[in-house]
Amino acid sequence: MGRLTLRGIGKDYDGVEISRDIDLTIEDGEFVVFVGPSGCGKSTLLRMIAGLEDITHGEMRLDGERINEIPPQERDIGMVFQSYALYPHMTVAENMAFGLKLARTDKDEIRHRVTHAAGILQLSELLERRPKDLSGGQRQRVAIGRTMVKEPVVFLFDEPLSNLDASLRVEMRVQIAELHQRLGATMVYVTHDQVEAMTLADRIVLLSGGSIAQVGAPLTLYHFPESLEVAEFIGSPRINTLPVMVIDPGSQRTAVRLTNGDTLAVAVDGRSLSPGDQATLGVRAEDFVAPEQAEATLQARLTVAEKLGYETLAHLQVDGVEGTVTQRMDGLAPLEEHQVVPLGLSGERCHLFGPDGRTCPRQLEIPGIAH
Numbered sequence: 001m002g003r004l005t006l007r008g009i010g011k012d013y014d015g016v017e018i019s020r021d022i023d024l025t026i027e028d029g030e031f032v033v034f035v036g037p038s039g040c041g042k043s044t045l046l047r048m049i050a051g052l053e054d055i056t057h058g059e060m061r062l063d064g065e066r067i068n069e070i071p072p073q074e075r076d077i078g079m080v081f082q083s084y085a086l087y088p089h090m091t092v093a094e095n096m097a098f099g100l101k102l103a104r105t106d107k108d109e110i111r112h113r114v115t116h117a118a119g120i121l122q123l124s125e126l127l128e129r130r131p132k133d134l135s136g137g138q139r140q141r142v143a144i145g146r147t148m149v150k151e152p153v154v155f156l157f158d159e160p161l162s163n164l165d166a167s168l169r170v171e172m173r174v175q176i177a178e179l180h181q182r183l184g185a186t187m188v189y190v191t192h193d194q195v196e197a198m199t200l201a202d203r204i205v206l207l208s209g210g211s212i213a214q215v216g217a218p219l220t221l222y223h224f225p226e227s228l229e230v231a232e233f234i235g236s237p238r239i240n241t242l243p244v245m246v247i248d249p250g251s252q253r254t255a256v257r258l259t260n261g262d263t264l265a266v267a268v269d270g271r272s273l274s275p276g277d278q279a280t281l282g283v284r285a286e287d288f289v290a291p292e293q294a295e296a297t298l299q300a301r302l303t304v305a306e307k308l309g310y311e312t313l314a315h316l317q318v319d320g321v322e323g324t325v326t327q328r329m330d331g332l333a334p335l336e337e338h339q340v341v342p343l344g345l346s347g348e349r350c351h352l353f354g355p356d357g358r359t360c361p362r363q364l365e366i367p368g369i370a371h
C-alpha cells in the first residue's frame with residue numbers, strides 16, 4: 001500500500017511561510033504531479049513527504065500511520081533527485097546495491113533485486129560500468145534503480161529529467177510512465193514543465209505561492225481551470241486572453257463586449273459578475289472557429305507564422321489587445337506576411353474570468369472529463 005494523506009500541511013522558514021494549508025490525499029498507486037512556477041513550494045512539499053524537511057504545521061500519514069516525526073530512512077518512501085548523486089568510484093551494480101548493503105540486506109536478496117531492477121530499466125548490460133561511462137539518460141535510470149531496489153511503497157521524483165536534453169526527456173518520460181504501469185507504486189513527481197505534468201499525471205496538483213491552486217485530472221485543469229492563473233499555466237501555447245466588458249451576466253450565457261464593439265454570449269454562469277465589470281475572455285489557440293460559424297469576429301494581422309509541420313502556430317496582432325494572439329492552424333494553411341486573418345469566436349468555446357481572476361463556471365459538458 002502507499003496512501004498518503006496531508007492535512008493542513010504548512011512550512012515556515014525563519015517565520016516566513018513557504019507552504020500553507022495543504023490538504024491532499026494521494027491514493028495507493030496514483031501518479032500525482034506537483035507543478036507550478038518557480039518558487040511556489042513544490043520541492044519543499046516533496047521534501048516534507050520524504051522527511052528531509054520538518055513539517056511546521058499539520059499532519060502527514062502514510063497508510064494511516066502518522067509520519068511527521070519518522071526519519072527519512074525509516075519511511076517506506078524512496079526519492080529520486082534531480083542531480084543523480086551517483087558514487088563515481090562504484091559500478092552501476094554497486095551504486096544500486098549501496099543502500100541495501102548499508103541496511104545489511106542479505107547478499108542473495110541484494111543480487112536478486114539489483115538484477116530484477118536492471119532488467120526493468122534496461123541496465124542489465126551496463127552493470128559493471130562506472131557512472132562516467134554512461135549517458136545522462138542511463139545515469140538517470142541508475143538513480144531510479146537505486147531507489148527501486150529498496151522497494152518503497154511511494155516513489156518521489158524531484159525534477160528528474162531537467163538535466164537531460166529535449167529528446168532524451170521525451171524518451172525518459174515514456175519510460176517513467178511505463179515504470180509506473182509495471183510497478184503500480186504510488187508516485188509523486190515534481191516538475192515545472194507542464195507538458196511533463198499533463199502526460200504523466202493521473203492528477204495534477206497546481207501550486208501557487210505555497211498553496212494549492214487546483215487539483216484534478218490533466219484534462220480537467222485544461223478544460224475547466226478554476227482561475228486565470230491555472231488556465232495560463234496549463235496548455236501550450238498559452239491560452240489567449242482578451243479584455244472584455246461584461247454587459248449582461250446570466251446563469252447559462254453571459255454577454256460581453258469585445259474591443260471592436262462586437263458582443264459575444266459566452267456559455268458560462270456569470271452571476272458573480274456585474275454589468276460594466278472588466279473581465280478577461282480566455283480562448284485556447286485551437287478554439288477559434290471559421291468566420292461562418294462565429295458569433296463574433298475580430299480582425300487580426302499576422303506577425304509570425306511558426307510552421308511546425310503538422311500544424312502552424314499563427315501569431316497575430318489584434319487592435320486593442322496587448323501582446324499577440326496565437327491561433328493553431330493546419331500545417332498547410334497558406335499564410336502571407338502581414339495577412340489579415342479573421343478570428344472567429346464561439347461562446348461555447350471560450351472561458352471567462354472575472355476581475356479577481358476567478359473562473360465563471362463553463363456551461364459545457366465534455367464526455368469523460370469531470371469538472
Ligand SMILES: Nc1ncnc2c1ncn2[C@@H]1O[C@H](COP(=O)(O)OP(=O)(O)OP(=O)(O)O)[C@@H](O)[C@H]1O
Pocket residue numbers: 013018036037038039040041042043044045192
Ligand atoms: N532552506 C530554506 N530557507 C529559506 N527559504 C527557503 C529554503 N528552501 C526554500 N526556500 C524558499 O521557499 C520557497 C519555495 O521553494 P521550493 O524550492 O520549494 O520551490 P519550487 O517550487 O520547488 O521552485 P523551483 O521550481 O524553482 O525548484 C522559495 O521562495 C525558496 O526561496
